[in-house]
Amino acid sequence: MNKTSLYAALDIGATKICCLVAEGSYSGELRIQKTGIAPSVGFNQGVLDNPGEVREAILQAMEATGHSFRDETSTPLYLGVTSRNIRGTQALATWSSSRYGGKFIVSQKEMSSALAACQPTPDSNTRILHVIPRGYTVNGSTTQYPLGQRTNSLKVESHVVLAGASHIDRLLTTVGDAGGKVKGLILDSLASAEVVLRADEKELGVALVDIGGEISSLAMFKRGAAYHTSVIPIGGRHFTNDLTLALDISTEDAEEAKLKYGHVNPDGTMDSTRKVDLGRPGRGIQIAQGEIFRFLRERSEDLIRQISRRIREAGMSPMSHMPPSGIVLTGGGANLRGLDQLAQERLRCPVRVGIPNLSSLLPKELKDPAFATVVGLLLCGIRKPYRPAEIKRDRWPWQFMA
Ligand SMILES: Nc1ncnc2c1ncn2[C@@H]1O[C@H](COP(=O)(O)OP(=O)(O)OP(=O)(O)O)[C@@H](O)[C@H]1O
Ligand SMILES: [Mg+2]
Secondary structure (H helix, E strand, O other): OOOEEEEEEEEEOOOEEEEEEEEEEOOOOEEEEEEEEEEOOOEEOOEEOOHHHHHHHHHHHHHHOOOOOOOOOOOOEEEEEOHHHEEEEEEEEEEEOOOHHHOEEOOHHHHHHHHHHOOOOOOOOEEEEEEEEEEEEEOOEEEOOOOOOEEOEEEEEEEEEEEEHHHHHHHHHHHHHOOOOEEEEEEHHHHHHHHHOOHHHHHHOEEEEEEOOOOEEEEEEEOOEEEEEEEEOOOHHHHHHHHHHHHOOOHHHHHHHHHHHOOOOOOOOOOOOOEEEEOOOOOOEEEEHHHHHHHHHHHHHHHHHHHHHHHHHHOOOOOOOOOOOOEEEEOHHHHOOOHHHHHHHHHOOOEEEOOOOOOOOOOHHHOOHHHHHHHHHHHHHHHOOOOOEEEOOOOOOOOEEO
């Protein structure tokens, strides 16, 4: 690695809080050094309703890394923002120059000016997280790379990610109280995408679905850029709750049934008659595997239908409806066995499970879709593909640079 410095990432999910500390080089290489995980508490439906509890859980995750955040205040921390609290929208702007007879050669400066003009003026209840250029139009053709072209106007279309101000401010205050020095905020699905999607998939068109604890976050890409971000209100807990209600068992037993024996059984080849024991041995809870498969499959069908509808509504590909490079499932919920195969059959496009992938060695425990967001946060912090909303002041009111 060339010259390096320390970076940290914090993903506050519905089920777990995960903190990573890594050595990163300016060329974008990353070596993860420390991992801290704590159960998530203090959130109700994604709303931070008990800041004290959340702060304690964040502290627990940060302390578990062994890194002293309070002493080493220079470690920049990249914080994930859950898709539950965001709204995606599109914006258009045209930039032109009155100098040199109106003609100019597009440089980074003109691109930045056009993008700045594309940034809506948010009201006091809203924060702009990201302004992502979807494409620049120069002399009638659209491209991601307009540099060096001679023109008299530069049009830019962007995808803007907006977040509720009160949620963001409470989040920043809580993480700050726990000793974290937040340097940038990144939408969770965009962070996951950074570490599970390939450049060729993003170029052709792909949808990422991060199936978390309470929600699934959707991010769609085309011509290398984020095109659409939204949320589907189904996550791992809905699968567990279905088992709890349908089989009349406790939440703990339902979660065990899902994790240990769960399968969507898309081609019906799994043994459905086998009985499995749940909970402590000798407690006498016996369930036929087929029952577990049946209810997990019903919820999977529901999730796949909603994914399909949302992708069609986003209108990426009018011909086939589904993105040319298909769909990548990630987040802990993507571990449900058989889900990718069932989705592939129903949606008639390639579907794969996205596991975090780094050019450097990734600790074994992080090679799981559940850690896509936190590893992706680090990469986004180092590479800055989305110009993360940077925190310019240390105190409220937070000043963002999208
Ligand atoms: N093998 C598995 N089969 C089915 N579900 C699984 C499996 N492994 C993990 N899950 C589910 O994944 C969910 C947690 O995923 P993840 O860790 O990505 O969520 P999170 O980031 O905490 O939540 P969110 O992204 O919604 O804020 C849990 O509901 C868990 O039951
Ligand atoms: Mg998550």
